[in-house]
Amino acid sequence: MSPIWRSLEIVGSGALTLPHWQKGLGADDLALLRPFLSPRAEPAVTQPCVNTFSGHDCRYRIVTHTDAHGHTAHVGICDEGRCEKRSFTTADLVLYGFNDPKLTAAIATALELQPFAAACPTTATATPARVLPIATLCADDGRTAPVVLIRTRAPEAALDQLTLNLVAKPIILFPTAADLTPAVEARLHRYGWPYRVLENLLFFRPTGIMATADAADAITEMAESLIGEVTKAVFAVPVGTRWGEITLTFNANDHQVATVLVRGVRHRLTPHDLGLLDCRSQRPDRQWLFLEKLAECGGHFGWIDAKKHAAAKKIKLRLSQALRRAFGIKTEPIEWRRDDKAWVTEFSISQK
Ligand SMILES: [Zn+2]
Numbered sequence: 066m067s068p069i070w071r072s073l074e075i076v077g078s079g080a081l082t083l084p085h086w087q088k089g090l091g092a093d094d095l096a097l098l099r100p101f102l103s104p105r106a107e108p109a110v111t112q113p114c115v116n117t118f119s120g121h122d123c124r125y126r127i128v129t130h131t132d133a134h135g136h137t138a139h140v141g142i143c144d145e146g147r148c149e150k151r152s153f154t155t156a157d158l159v160l161y162g163f164n165d166p167k168l169t170a171a172i173a174t175a176l177e178l179q180p181f182a183a184a185c186p187t188t189a190t191a192t193p194a195r196v197l198p199i200a201t202l203c204a205d206d207g208r209t210a211p212v213v214l215i216r217t218r219a220p221e222a223a224l225d226q227l228t229l230n231l232v233a234k235p236i237i238l239f240p241t242a243a244d245l246t247p248a249v250e251a252r253l254h255r256y257g258w259p260y261r262v263l264e265n266l267l268f269f270r271p272t273g274i275m276a277t278a279d280a281a282d283a284i285t286e287m288a289e290s291l292i293g294e295v296t297k298a299v300f301a302v303p304v305g306t307r308w309g310e311i312t313l314t315f316n317a318n319d320h321q322v323a324t325v326l327v328r329g330v331r332h333r334l335t336p337h338d339l340g341l342l343d344c345r346s347q348r349p350d351r352q353w354l355f356l357e358k359l360a361e362c363g364g365h366f367g368w369i370d371a372k373k374h375a376a377a378k379k380i381k382l383r384l385s386q387a388l389r390r391a392f393g394i395k396t397e398p399i400e401w402r403r404d405d406k407a408w409v410t411e412f413s414i415s416q417k
Contacts, residue, residue: 069094070240070264073163073216078194080105080162085113097269101168108158112141114148123147127158165197169214171274172238173200175267177281178212195223199238202288209342210288212236214263220249228256233337236287238263259287302327308398308411315360315416321349323360339387352384356414359399364414367407381408 068090075089086102087095112125125141125148132138139153173180178200195217202210213235215223220239227235237253237260239245245262253260266280312326313334325332336342336349343350349357355377359366381399388398402409 066241066243067264067268069098069269071243072098073214073240074218074244076162077216077218078162078165080160082109082112082158082160084157086161088118094269097271100273101164101171102161103164103167105160105162107160108155109160111144112153112158114141114143115151116148121145121147125151127153165194169197169199172214172263172267173212175274175276175280176200176212176284177276178202178284195219196226202236202284209233210236212238212284214238214240216240218244220244221252224249224252224256234258236260236284240264259290261287302392302394306392306394308392308394308396311392311412313356313360313412313414315357315414317416320357323356339391341384341387351380352387355380355384357416359408359410360414360416364410364412365405365407366409367405 072086072090081089083095086098090098108127110127112127114121114123114125116123123143123145126144128140128142130138130140137155139155139158141151141153143150170180176199180200195215197214197216199212199214202212210233211231213227215237217223227237234256235258237258239260239262241264242262261283265277266283267274267276269275306327310328314324314326316322316324321335323334325334336353339353339356341350341353341356342348385397385399389395392398396411398412399408399410401407
């Protein structure tokens with residue numbers, strides 16, 4: 066196991082002094098990790114005692130005195146009275162933790178992902194420090210999947226948090242497989258959340274974080290399977306349902322939601338369900354607007370202008386794809402009727 070990747074789970078959002086980091090990682094690995102660490106504003110208030118590493122539970126409590134000349138002295142007092150007093154310099158007590166923005170940007174770049182940008186939010190803003198957003202994958206058709214890093218020795222708690230906050234299924238990255246218990250893996254399978262272990266894909270070099278040859282492919286593969294699945298899972302449309310059994314109703318006052326009626330069961334349909342949300346603007350894309358247009362025209366829409374027809378044809382193709390994927394019906398939902406020079410939906414669609 067890579068001690069550097071493991072330190073993300075052990076230290077997590079916490080911080081250690083440099084001697085403590087070195088004790089855990091060794092000088093060589095610390096040198097590789099050092100660019101991704103930054104000092105915390107608050108100094109350490111305790112430190113390991115001389116006996117801590119030989120199995121004692123005792124720790125130094127740091128007492129700071131400032132004399133009349135303004136000189137500061139830090140003295141460590143063993144909380145169990147076992148060890149000799151020790152003095153520390155101010156530099157000894159500086160705590161170093163992960164520089165999260167720098168670390169997550171380097172991981173995203175190494176995986177050939179666009180680093181997470183505030184313009185494309187996926188998780189709630191109050192993301193707990195044990196779950197770090199890494200990037201947002203945007204498919205060509207606008208569907209998105211957040212990529213997040215779980216860095217904790219208690220991944221189950223992180224998964225609890227994610228199930229509450231996420232709007233779309235995530236791709237999960239773990240630094241190592243050390244805490245991927247059968248229970249955690251079973252849960253990930255149940256949710257249908259793909260995951261990868263970073264120590265198998267990335268490694269630290271003096272120049273930064275580098276990727277193995279197939280790391281980016283591994284992520285792309287996961288993204289494809291995930292993005293395909295997200296919309297598939299939206300409706301439990303009975304097997305064998307035909308387009309003719311589906312009724313779609315738009316409400317003229319709400320452009321972000323439609324109602325779907327399938328064999329007597331009503332569903333809510335949003336642009337997100339169909340993957341027709343522009344991930345940058347978080348607004349319905351042109352395919353959704355076209356669907357709405359079809360509703361206005363009762364599912365029958367004709368063109369005269371050949372130029373407009375070509376552009377609309379592309380939009381119609383993407384819309385058909387999104388509908389087939391979401392409903393799990395393989396046949397074409399919107400047919401071109403040559404005689405009418407119009408597109409006609411195979412399902413009922415209207416606006417009320
Ligand atoms: Zn002690």
